Structure formats: C-alpha cells, structure tokens
Amino acid sequence: MLLSSLLKVVVASLCLGSIIAQKVTQDQPQVLGQEKEAVTLDCKYDTSDSRYSLFWYKQPSSGGMILLIRQDSFNQQNATEGRYSLNFQKARKSVTLVIAAS
Numbered sequence: 001m002l003l004s005s006l007l008k009v010v011v012a013s014l015c016l017g018s019i020i021a022q023k024v025t026q027d028q029p030q031v032l033g034q035e036k037e038a039v040t041l042d043c044k045y046d047t048s049d050s051r052y053s054l055f056w057y058k059q060p061s062s063g064g065m066i067l068l069i070r071q072d073s074f075n076q077q078n079a080t081e082g083r084y085s086l087n088f089q090k091a092r093k094s095v096t097l098v099i100a101a102s
C-alpha cells in the first residue's frame with residue numbers, strides 16, 4: 001500500500017480562525033509498509049505565521065479526509081494519538097508522523 005498517497009499533511013493558520021494553506025513538502029515519493037508495521041513519514045513546511053497548527057490526514061481510496069493527529073506550534077510536547085505520534089522540530093520546520101507497530 002502506498003502510504004504517501006493516503007496521507008497528506010495540511011498546515012493551517014489559527015489566525016482569525018481562517019485556514020490559510022502554506023507550503024508543505026514531502027520529499028519521500030512513496031513509502032512502502034505492511035499493515036501493522038511501523039512507518040515514519042517525513043514532512044517539512046513553511047509558514048510566516050508565528051502560531052499555526054499542523055494536521056496529518058489519512059485519505060482512504062474511498063475518498064474523504066480523516067484527521068489523524070494535530071500539532072499546535074506553541075505546544076512544547078510532541079502530539080500523540082494512539083498509534084500515531086509526531087516528531088515536531090519547530091526550528092527545522094519539520095513534522096514527522098510516526099505510526100507505531102500494532
């Protein structure tokens with residue numbers, strides 16, 4: 001299964017409650033993984049906002065976008081949500097999604 005085609009990240013600004021798409025780069029063209037195995041997906045972003053939120057979504061082939069996990073820029077800790085966790089490196093503008101084995 002091509003996880004990169006299923007997982008997209010969106011960076012949005014909290015400013016005024018508006019959602020302003022910023023620059024997001026995912027350098028891995030694809031990541032192959034077996035179900036239930038661990039996988040790591042890299043993502044770099046760019047934004048001029050001082051406060052922002054980062055969202056990782058899953059896009060099933062049936063369509064739609066399922067929110068997996070979010071990271072707020074002011075949060076001093078990496079977000080965790082079940083199997084999903086983030087390695088958020090604010091200074092590097094990097095937010096890696098780690099899916100733990102299950």
Ligand SMILES: *[C@@H]1O[C@H](CO)[C@@H](O)[C@H](O)[C@H]1NC(C)=O
Pocket residue numbers: 075076077078086087088089090
């Ligand atoms: C997230 O975890 C990584 C690896 O342990 C660490 O380098 C980084 O500083 C953490 N980020 C935050 C926002 O806590």
